Structures are given as structure tokens and as C-alpha cells.
Amino acid sequence: MKGNIVKYARDNIDTDVIIPGQYLKVHDYTELATHAMEGLDPDFHSKVKEGDFILSGKNFGCGSSREHAPIALSHSGVKAILALSFARIFYRNSVDGAFLLPIEIDQDAYDGISEGDEIDIDISTNEIKNLTKNQTYKMKPFSEIIGKIIAAGGLFKYKPDQD
Amino acid sequence: MNIVEKILARASGKSSVAPDDVVFADVDKVMMHDVSGPGVLKVFDKLKKQGIAVDKLWDPTKVWVAEDHFVPSADKLSAENIVKLSNFTKNYGIEKHFKYGMGQYGICHTLSHEQAMVMPGDVYVGGDSHTNTTGALGAFAVGLGHTDIAYVLLNGNIWFKVPETYYFKLNGKLPEHVMAKDLILKIIGEIGNDGGAYRTMQFGGSGIDEMSVESRLTLCNMTTEAGAKNGIVEPDQKVVDYLSAKGATNLKLVHGDADAEYSKLFEFESSEMEPIIAKPFSPDNTCVVGEAPSVELDKSYIGSCTGAKYEDLEAAAKILKGRKVKIRTEILPAAISIYQRAMENGLLKIFLDAGVTVGPPTCGACCGAHMGVLAKDEICISTTNRNFPGRMGHVESQTYLASPMVAAASAVTGKITDPRDLK
Numbered sequence: 001m002k003g004n005i006v007k008y009a010r011d012n013i014d015t016d017v018i019i020p021g022q023y024l025k026v027h028d029y030t031e032l033a034t035h036a037m038e039g040l041d042p043d044f045h046s047k048v049k050e051g052d053f054i055l056s057g058k059n060f061g062c063g064s065s066r067e068h069a070p071i072a073l074s075h076s077g078v079k080a081i082l083a084l085s086f087a088r089i090f091y092r093n094s095v096d097g098a099f100l101l102p103i104e105i106d107q108d109a110y111d112g113i114s115e116g117d118e119i120d121i122d123i124s125t126n127e128i129k130n131l132t133k134n135q136t137y138k139m140k141p142f143s144e145i146i147g148k149i150i151a152a153g154g155l156f157k158y159k160p161d162q163d
Numbered sequence: 164m165n166i167v168e169k170i171l172a173r174a175s176g177k178s179s180v181a182p183d184d185v186v187f188a189d190v191d192k193v194m195m196h197d198v199s200g201p202g203v204l205k206v207f208d209k210l211k212k213q214g215i216a217v218d219k220l221w222d223p224t225k226v227w228v229a230e231d232h233f234v235p236s237a238d239k240l241s242a243e244n245i246v247k248l249s250n251f252t253k254n255y256g257i258e259k260h261f262k263y264g265m266g267q268y269g270i271c272h273t274l275s276h277e278q279a280m281v282m283p284g285d286v287y288v289g290g291d292s293h294t295n296t297t298g299a300l301g302a303f304a305v306g307l308g309h310t311d312i313a314y315v316l317l318n319g320n321i322w323f324k325v326p327e328t329y330y331f332k333l334n335g336k337l338p339e340h341v342m343a344k345d346l347i348l349k350i351i352g353e354i355g356n357d358g359g360a361y362r363t364m365q366f367g368g369s370g371i372d373e374m375s376v377e378s379r380l381t382l383c384n385m386t387t388e389a390g391a392k393n394g395i396v397e398p399d400q401k402v403v404d405y406l407s408a409k410g411a412t413n414l415k416l417v418h419g420d421a422d423a424e425y426s427k428l429f430e431f432e433s434s435e436m437e438p439i440i441a442k443p444f445s446p447d448n449t450c451v452v453g454e455a456p457s458v459e460l461d462k463s464y465i466g467s468c469t470g471a472k473y474e475d476l477e478a479a480a481k482i483l484k485g486r487k488v489k490i491r492t493e494i495l496p497a498a499i500s501i502y503q504r505a506m507e508n509g510l511l512k513i514f515l516d517a518g519v520t521v522g523p524p525t526c527g528a529c530c531g532a533h534m535g536v537l538a539k540d541e542i543c544i545s546t547t548n549r550n551f552p553g554r555m556g557h558v559e560s561q562t563y564l565a566s567p568m569v570a571a572a573s574a575v576t577g578k579i580t581d582p583r584d585l586k
Contacts (some may be wrong), residue, residue: 010376012356012445016551021531024198025233025241027205039553053333062390063549064530065292067202067308087390088361089292091306097206137438143187146323155314156215159186
């Protein structure tokens with residue numbers, strides 16, 4: 001899966017900046033996308049492109065359980081978030097709703113990847129290739145259950161009885 | 164096994180479970196509100212298009228619904244969400260729907276205990292991150308998103324990775340003018356806002372024995388701000404008395420085994436705590452009130468699931484009695500039952516005499532939704548749970564998190580004030 005990086009070099013990007021509380025009453029996914037990241041980067045909606053990845057630091061998506069957060073990012077075209085770590089509900093919502101891939105990266109990847117770099121993520125080998133800089137990094141493998149839900153295409157398509 | 168492992172083993176039909184095991188646990192209670200309910204309906208629409216049946220819930224008697232985030236309706240869209248929610252509960256036969264303007268209603272997490280909706284030993288999931296609150300009754304209480312709640316509504320179970328448990332041993336009774344809010348801010352300040360990530364935060368020790376059920380609810384409520392999966396306190400006689408007084412019977416208390424394992428032990432001297440605040444823009448950015456920056460406050464907000472239970476209002480009233488507020492101050496009891504007690508016991512008069520505006524139960528400005536949100540550069544001291552950029556309004560507003568006593572004392576002086584320093 002290939003995409004270009006939008007980088008926010010900071011920790012604790014919370015759900016209130018991903019989609020501010022005043023929009024919680026909105027359930028139209030296209031409209032939510034127009035407000036994605038509004039609390040941090042009002043230009044996000046105009047600069048993000050279909051297939052982009054976000055790169056950020058620790059504890060991405062901390063705060064609220066609002067599924068609006070992965071929905072707003074996903075419907076902005078974002079296919080994956082690469083972060084040093086994720087808050088649990090954001091992580092779970094991203095995977096169970098099949099909105100985007102939460103990819104846990106290490107410090108080398110975090111430091112090495114820059115805004116605009118073209119990245120190729122291969123979740124079968126757990127490798128992240130930086131095509132712009134010709135570098136390769138490891139991603140943390142998904143746990144078994146997460147890998148299976150992702151492979152199935154979300155929680156509702158996952159059949160635990162067939163394990 | 165510890166209490167969480169025992170609850171999850173029972174709910175998943177296993178004789179034992181250990182941290183990192185993945186289980187599908189049967190759910191005992193599910194909660195939705197006026198944000199997550201319409202969100203779940205969107206998931207149902209999506210499922211219908213995929214040919215998945217959504218015409219029947221697994222058990223509507225185990226589902227309950229609150230109206231809290233955008234009531235009273237902030238605008239047309241939030242009014243329409245309330246109508247959607249009402250149609251949802253009507254169409255699916257959900258009887259426990261607490262409606263704004265029809266007797267008891269309030270913030271979902273407050274109703275969970277005020278109405279005894281959740282019992283010790285339950286697996287309780289809610290479409291809101293502060294579902295952790297109700298772990299104070301001895302339940303495994305976890306917040307989930309819309310897709311997961313939709314899954315529970317249709318299937319009656321959901322997957323969990325059994326969490327590691329961090330055990331917080333609290334020693335001694337909190338001093339006068341120091342509240343559970345101060346203690347949980349202290350803990351979050353020490354472990355950081357991802358210090359409990361994916362874990363259970365369990366509270367015990369003499370500090371818990373001495374503490375009221377409502378104070379324990381405050382502790383568990385803000386385990387969310389440390390990233391925890393859930394917060395929990397083993398149920399004792401206080402919990403039994405609390406729930407029995409609300410008509411609950413046949414309580415099945417679950418306790419950890421004597422040889423239960425915890426992945427980490429923390430110890431806090433609650434008897435030595437001081438009033439604490441969290442400065443903008445993170446709940447872990449804490450300091451004692453004595454070292455707070457000297458800022459001119461614009462507003463004091465006493466509300467939310469974290470800081471507007473009866474005990475919280477009583478604490479604020481102790482400070483405000485016979486005094487006048489110097490800045491805009493709002494008190495919003497977290498449920499009608501609390502509002503009513505506050506009226507019967509004279510608290511509302513104390514608040515109104517002090518110049519406070521008393522509002523209806525709502526999540527309101529806590530999440531920047533409506534009813535008293537902050538303007539650019541406004542500074543608020545608040546009994547709520549988060550102070551991220553823009554949390555309570557404009558992205559350049561600021562929120563200091565504090566206990567109800569500190570928020571009340573600060574309302575009187577217009578500066579961040581230790582309640583012990585009020586003349």
C-alpha cells in the first residue's frame with residue numbers, strides 16, 4: 001500500500017483536535033471529513049489527498065471514544081496512521097470499523113520519514129519502505145486478533161467461530 | 164485471578180484467563196447516548212447495505228439510553244438526533260430511555276450509578292470513553308466506539324484483550340478540602356496521559372475504604388485520561404448499601420483471589436494529598452494549587468460526569484455559602500435526581516445567593532458542544548476531565564482542571580485558589 005506522508009511531529013494528538021466536540025452531532029461522513037484535524041491544522045482538509053498517510057508521535061487518538069475521529073480521517077482519504085503508539089479506543093475503532101490502518105512504528109521510522117515522503121507499507125512482511133529516501137523500517141506486527149479483523153475487513157466480517 | 168480476570172473468565176465461559184488472552188465476553192449492560200446512538204444507527208445503515216440483518220437486538224432489556232451531550236437541543240441537527248434516538252429506542256423495544264424533560268435524565272455515566280443501571284461483576288460497555296466511571300461499583304466498565312456498540316447490540320458479546328492490571332494502593336483518608344479529583348489528577352500527573360494505556364487501573368487500600376462511592380466514581384472516571392481500558396474498585400459494604408438504597412437486590416460481588424497478580428503496584432499517601440490542578444493542555448500537566456500560575460480567570464464551571472455528582476455540589480456549596488462569585492460561574496448538576504436533592508437540601512439557594520447560574524444536566528460545555536463554551540483567550544477553571552486545545556470551545560481558550568472545591572474557591576477570588584486559603 002503506497003501513500004504520501006502528512007507529518008505532525010508531536011505526541012498526544014487527541015480526538016478533540018482530530019474532530020472538535022461541536023461536530024459530534026454530525027453523522028454525515030463527508031461533512032465530518034471537511035472538519036478533520038481542524039483543531040490542529042485548519043489547512044488539513046485542503047492539503048490531504050486520497051491515499052495519504054499521517055505520521056505522528058506517541059498516544060495518537062487519545063481522549064474520546066468518538067468514532068467520528070477515524071471516520072473523519074478515513075473519509076478525508078487517509079488510509080493509515082503511522083504513530084509511535086495509539087490510544088486504545090481510536091485504535092480499536094480504526095480496525096473494527098475498517099476505517100484505516102493504525103501502524104505502530106519505531107523511533108527510526110518516526111525520525112527518518114518526512115512530510116511528503118512516499119511510503120510503501122507491507123503488512124505481510126511488516127516492512128515500511130521510504131521510496132523517497134530509499135530507507136526501510138520495521139513496523140510492529142499486528143496482534144493476532146487485530147491481524148484477523150483487518151484481513152476480514154472489519155469486525156462484522158470477522159467470524160471468530162471459524163478460528 | 165484478580166477481579167477483572169474473574170469477571171472476564173465468567174463472561175467468556177472459561178475457567179481462567181490471563182493478561183493478553185483474547186476473549187469474546189458476554190455483555191451484561193450496554194449504554195448509548197445522543198452522540199453514539201445516532202452513530203450506531205449509521206453503522207446499522209451500512210450493515211443493511213451489506214446484507215447483514217439489523218432488525219432485532221440481541222436483548223433490548225440490557226440496553227439503556229441517555230440524552231446528555233446536546234440537550235437541551237443546541238440546534239436543528241441536535242434536535243434531529245434526539246428524534247432519531249427516540250425512534251431507535253421505540254423501534255427496537257428499548258424501554259430504559261432517559262429523556263430530557265421527562266423526569267429523571269442526566270449524563271449517562273451519572274445515571275449508571277444514580278439509577279443503579281450497572282451491578283458489581285457486570286461486563287458493561289458504553290458508547291462513551293468515560294464509561295470507565297462505573298468500574299467504581301465493581302464492574303468491568305469499558306468505553307467503545309459505534310461499530311463495537313453496534314456489534315454488541317446485535318450479538319451480545321465483544322472481543323477484549325484481557326488487560327494487565329496496575330494496582331494503586333491508596334493509604335489513609337483524604338484531608339479536609341482535598342477531594343478524589345485532586346488524587347486522580349496527582350496520579351495522572353505522575354504516570355502520564357498514557358501511563359495506564361490498555362491496562363486496568365485498580366484502586367484499593369485504606370484510602371479506598373475511607374472513601375465514599377461517589378469519590379471512587381471520580382477516580383475511575385478519569386482513568387480514561389491515563390489511557391486505561393478501565394478503572395475498578397472491589398465492591399465492599401459501601402457499594403452494597405449505595406446500590407441497595409436505590410432498590411438493587413441480589414448483588415453478586417466479585418472479588419480478586421488472595422493470590423491475584425498485578426503487573427505493577429503503585430502507592431499513594433492519600434492522607435498527605437493537596438489540592439491539585441491540571442494546566443492547559445493536558446490532564447497530566449499538573450501542579451499543586453499553591454504553585455498555580457497567577458492567571459485572571461474568566462469563568463468557573465462545575466459540571467460533567469466527573470465533577471457534578473451530589474457530593475461535588477455539596478463540596479462547592481461549603482465554599483460558596485455566604486460568599487459571592489467574582490467571575491462567571493455555572494453549576495450544572497449531572498442528573499435531575501441530583502438537582503432535586505440539591506434543591507431539597509438548600510444547595511441551589513446557596514449557589515443562587517452566591518451569584519451562580521444553575522443549569523440543567525448536560526455534557527454541554529465540557530466537550531465544547533454548547534451551553535457556555537469558551538471564546539478565544541478565555542480562561543476557565545473546571546471540574547471536568549479534559550483540557551485539550553479547544554476542548555471547551557475556541558482552540559485558543561484555556562481550561563484548568565480542578566476539584567469542585569478549588570473551582571468554587573477560584574470562583575470567589577477570580578484566581579486559581581486553594582480552598583484552605585479562603586478567608
